[in-house]
Amino acid sequence: MVAIVAVLDEKISDLYAQVVARNPGEAEFHQAVREVFDSLGPVLAKHPHYADAGIIKRLTEPERQIIFRVPWVDDQGQVQINRGFRVEFNSALGPYKGGLRFHPSVYLGVVKFLGFEQIFKNALTGLPIGGGKGGADFDPKGRSDGEVMRFCQSFMTELYRHIGEYTDVPAGDTGVGGREIGYLFGQYKRITNRYESGVLTGKGLAWGGSQVRTEATGYGVVFFVRDMLAAAGDDLDGKTVVVSGSGNVAIYAIDKVQQLGGRVIACSDSGGYVVDEAGIDLDLLKDIKNIRRGRISDYAAARPDTARHIASGSLWNVPTDIAIPCATQNELNGVDATELAKNGCRIVAEGANMPSTPEAVRIFSEAGVSFAPGKAANAGGVATSALEMQQNASRDSWTFNHTEERLSEIMTSIHDHCLHTADEYGAPGNYATGANIAAFTQVADAMLALGLI
Numbered sequence: 001m002v003a004i005v006a007v008l009d010e011k012i013s014d015l016y017a018q019v020v021a022r023n024p025g026e027a028e029f030h031q032a033v034r035e036v037f038d039s040l041g042p043v044l045a046k047h048p049h050y051a052d053a054g055i056i057k058r059l060t061e062p063e064r065q066i067i068f069r070v071p072w073v074d075d076q077g078q079v080q081i082n083r084g085f086r087v088e089f090n091s092a093l094g095p096y097k098g099g100l101r102f103h104p105s106v107y108l109g110v111v112k113f114l115g116f117e118q119i120f121k122n123a124l125t126g127l128p129i130g131g132g133k134g135g136a137d138f139d140p141k142g143r144s145d146g147e148v149m150r151f152c153q154s155f156m157t158e159l160y161r162h163i164g165e166y167t168d169v170p171a172g173d174t175g176v177g178g179r180e181i182g183y184l185f186g187q188y189k190r191i192t193n194r195y196e197s198g199v200l201t202g203k204g205l206a207w208g209g210s211q212v213r214t215e216a217t218g219y220g221v222v223f224f225v226r227d228m229l230a231a232a233g234d235d236l237d238g239k240t241v242v243v244s245g246s247g248n249v250a251i252y253a254i255d256k257v258q259q260l261g262g263r264v265i266a267c268s269d270s271g272g273y274v275v276d277e278a279g280i281d282l283d284l285l286k287d288i289k290n291i292r293r294g295r296i297s298d299y300a301a302a303r304p305d306t307a308r309h310i311a312s313g314s315l316w317n318v319p320t321d322i323a324i325p326c327a328t329q330n331e332l333n334g335v336d337a338t339e340l341a342k343n344g345c346r347i348v349a350e351g352a353n354m355p356s357t358p359e360a361v362r363i364f365s366e367a368g369v370s371f372a373p374g375k376a377a378n379a380g381g382v383a384t385s386a387l388e389m390q391q392n393a394s395r396d397s398w399t400f401n402h403t404e405e406r407l408s409e410i411m412t413s414i415h416d417h418c419l420h421t422a423d424e425y426g427a428p429g430n431y432a433t434g435a436n437i438a439a440f441t442q443v444a445d446a447m448l449a450l451g452l453i
Ligand SMILES: NC(=O)C1=CN([C@@H]2O[C@H](COP(=O)(O)OP(=O)(O)OC[C@H]3O[C@@H](n4cnc5c(N)ncnc54)[C@H](O)[C@@H]3O)[C@@H](O)[C@H]2O)C=CC1
Pocket: 172, 173, 174, 175, 176, 217, 244, 245, 246, 247, 248, 249, 250, 268, 269, 270, 271, 326, 327, 328, 329, 331, 351, 352, 353, 378, 379, 381, 382
């Protein structure tokens, strides 16, 4: 068995080298592929037919990649040009499903990393959704509502021909929230003359959206933490938590931690972080971020007695029981991981996509910090999107409690599936290995059943 795994490791390294050569300069995509490949030795040893059928090569090649020009006019009457993307990665389990990211750092390598992760994440939900992702190098920060609307309308004027309830269903991600989904859906409806609710998720409650979708990613990651603690005979009551970011995922992670008795003592944005030992005041944070679209420094200014703002340095230096990174990829490096472990952190659960560097993940493992990868821990958002699609298809609308209950059950099922799979493949307690193998086998089996596609 050891010899077989060694040969396979060599084969996987070869395949990885091919991915790097075929996709030059796409560092984030390479990182995401490497992370999955590193788990596959034991599964390929047990099931060699996956490799024989070229499943791994096929999985790393998107089914379709769309890149397009997005022209729009700013408030000064100047023409602006951005680049739009949609990578339709894998539709073995269902229509492509995944968010749109509007951020200046977006390029093909970022969209491909996110789309690749999405294949596995969506498989873990157990719902019939394939993987895709999109976005643009547009920066909504500082733009007026009118500019954001014109950008979204132009973006959809090209994207609409590629998407649909049965083909590809985008949603939000960084920089794309309810406002942007509204403008995108409005333009889709106008161009196609169809009220096709199931073409986008994250819609407003009055026009086809689902209860809990806004909260789902943040709530879901905390349900996952709840289940990790329960597996160790513990709970969130009285635990300190540090959450990075202060956007959609972060805000609702903070909300659910507080509901379950934990205390969030720090959060951040790209301009620094705040520490509030009294516990983050969520109403204030929401007002600053969602209404005033302000900075995290405004939070400390509004709570001078308990909070302080730190403009530089690392949020991960704040001692905490639990860390939930919810900002962006590679925001938590090896130095941060060492510091977290040294200060007694026992659990890291990723709300963002790939926020921990490979070195950080290795350090967590060596230090005995329990680590939940984003593709498992943050799957609650896309799972609730799939619930939104269910409601749209049946012209139904569920209550908040019912939808939250479904989300909670899905997160528990993902948690248990990862743990059992890790056990089965000789890596007890390793959620990352469990997630990769559980998702890979599900997608691979569907691809085999569908023939050479
Ligand atoms: N929105 C969703 O349903 C889902 C989002 N995710 C992931 O969660 C992460 C956050 O997404 P959202 O909350 O939707 O985006 P958002 O745009 O609402 O918030 C992003 C937050 O991260 C902060 N941020 C960005 N770069 C930063 C940096 N370098 N340092 C510190 N803070 C930084 C921003 O200031 C903002 O507070 C992303 O990785 C996204 O892909 C994952 C699953 C679903």
